Amino acid sequence: xxxxxxxxxxxxxxxxxxxxxxxxxxxxxxxxxxxxxxxxxxxxxxxxxxxxxxxxxxxxxxxxxxxxxxxxxxxxxxxxxxxxxxxxxxxxxxxxxxxxxxxxxxxxxxxxxxxxxxx
Numbered sequence: 001x002x003x004x005x006x007x008x009x010x011x012x013x014x015x016x017x018x019x020x021x022x023x024x025x026x027x028x029x030x031x032x033x034x035x036x037x038x039x040x041x042x043x044x045x046x047x048x049x050x051x052x053x054x055x056x057x058x059x060x061x062x063x064x065x066x067x068x069x070x071x072x073x074x075x076x077x078x079x080x081x082x083x084x085x086x087x088x089x090x091x092x093x094x095x096x097x098x099x100x101x102x103x104x105x106x107x108x109x110x111x112x113x114x115x116x117x118x119x
Contacts, residue, residue: 054101054104054105054108055098055101055105056101056102056103056104056105056106056108057105059094059098059101059102059105060073060102060105060106063092063093063094063102064088064092064102073106073109073110073113074109074110074113077110078107078110081103081106081107081110082103085099085102085103085106
């Protein structure tokens, strides 16, 4: 009986040792595959974010252009836009987050237009 128990223990140890050795050979491959997968996912997320429409642009198109058809974000300076946005905030039914998103979007459009002019 003791011999059978000892044989079972030896077989279990060899099986576990073989499994660990196999894992040792495949572990670098698993790590590499995990790294490649993480990289692909991050690139896909970055591409999705790059092509996503900014919330400020959606608000501009939905709330501003609806009434002000020919409104060009580059016609006013930053201070004038802040005053107009503040005056129109309630009329356009903008909450604080939407107000910030719209303000950031318009500022970005104006800065992009300025950088194109200086080139």
